[in-house]
Amino acid sequence: MITRNPSLTDQVKSHIKERIVNDEFADGRIPPEATLAEDLGVSRTTIRDALAKLEHEGAIYRKQGAGTFVNKVGLQIKSRLEEIWSYEQVLQDHGYAPSVKVLSDEILAADAEVAAALSLEAGADVLAIEKVFLEDDEPVVLTHNRIPAALLEDPGRKRGRDDLPLYEFLEEFCDRRLMYYVSEIVPVAFDADQAKKLGVKKGTVGIAFIELGFDQNNEAVVHATSYFRDDLLRFRIIRRRSGA
Amino acid sequence: MITRNPSLTDQVKSHIKERIVNDEFADGRIPPEATLAEDLGVSRTTIRDALAKLEHEGAIYRKQGAGTFVNKVGLQIKSRLEEIWSYEQVLQDHGYAPSVKVLSDEILAADAEVAAALSLEAGADVLAIEKVFLEDDEPVVLTHNRIPAALLEDPGRKRGRDDLPLYEFLEEFCDRRLMYYVSEIVPVAFDADQAKKLGVKKGTVGIAFIELGFDQNNEAVVHATSYFRDDLLRFRIIRRRSGA
DNA sequence: AAGTGGTCTAGACCACTAT
């Protein structure tokens, strides 16, 4: 699968973001949109699209009639739920050296819930991958992914690469591009098995995600459950008025 | 505080959303952007902005070169974390008759954590409001809000209106417009007090939000903690590639 | 080849903030 060049808007966004983190806007004030447009030689629309993305991710805020400003609080937020795409990346941003261990890896019959979620017939084959993500040898995340076996282009070839991030695995071996997840947030008390794999005491409370991943054709391509150690990783989210 | 007229884009968004829920696009295919623009007498940009919002909230999906389609799965998602603005609204969308009970309501000295989060001096006065939200007489959400007392325009007048949704209270009595929350998602086992107020057994697991609300000047105006009964209300979120 | 969404431009006018 191929990737596209970054758009002008994304280049502008990266440029401004860089100037922000380098603290080039000492008073916290970002130049007017018209000025930025002229300086960078692009239209004001392109500038506005870039600023909209930066505002959405909490790097800046805008006040109509007043100006655009650096959001010092927003810049410091880590582990934003909406931005998560691979747990390796989360742990890396978290400041540790992440690693992955594949605990199990097999083709088996889907149970009723998973089959229904993936629009499969009851008992259809799925590839089940259980992984644990560690930072500095300490387990942080336990995941269990189930991918319809029918999606595998070459069932034999995939062995040994189940350590890839899920979205890479799907692009590489299923020719599917993972576009979004619908995730359910569930509080849990870890059972004996989960606690052992996560290195905590049985009954410790944690967060679980039960989620379904969709591809470029809006088809469900993976059912995932993930368990997190709250003492090592805590998620945040920016909730905005009106869904802007 | 005054409110603004809905923009053309928002009117277009509502119009298309209505046609979607009325199932007017039987084959799941939404007309081309150029057609919509001509039919509604607006520019393609306005159409695109409206469609972008609908895509973001999961109502539609778009495939470059192919078209725009109704997202049947996305339409059914309830209790989306990013869209929450008042718990009354959440419970109403959830299909029950919501009610609110104010458990306590007093001016007291902020503890260290709250004072730091709200940029107050240690021990500064805050208005503390404890509320429980019920659906059909069953408690679902327990909240504890702390607002700097210095923000209250008329400390005497506010009594008796602490049952208002927080954003309304802040607009009405503090002249602050709540723009966004930064929320931390925490798994908890309810203690005796929380369990009693939520009508569950001590030790039941649930989700808590620890959050900070910011106003139009990007100032922190409220510190809030909320506890949810997982058996009655479960949150979902759409996590997208790249933060689009 | 035809059709559709994605990106980008140039410019107009409005709403709001600050002074």
Add this chain to the structure above:
DNA sequence: TAGTGGTCTAGACCACTTC
């Protein structure tokens, strides 16, 4: 009143899907 972000228009060209 001047300056800034917010909304909207009209049109060009590109990237991709479908037939």
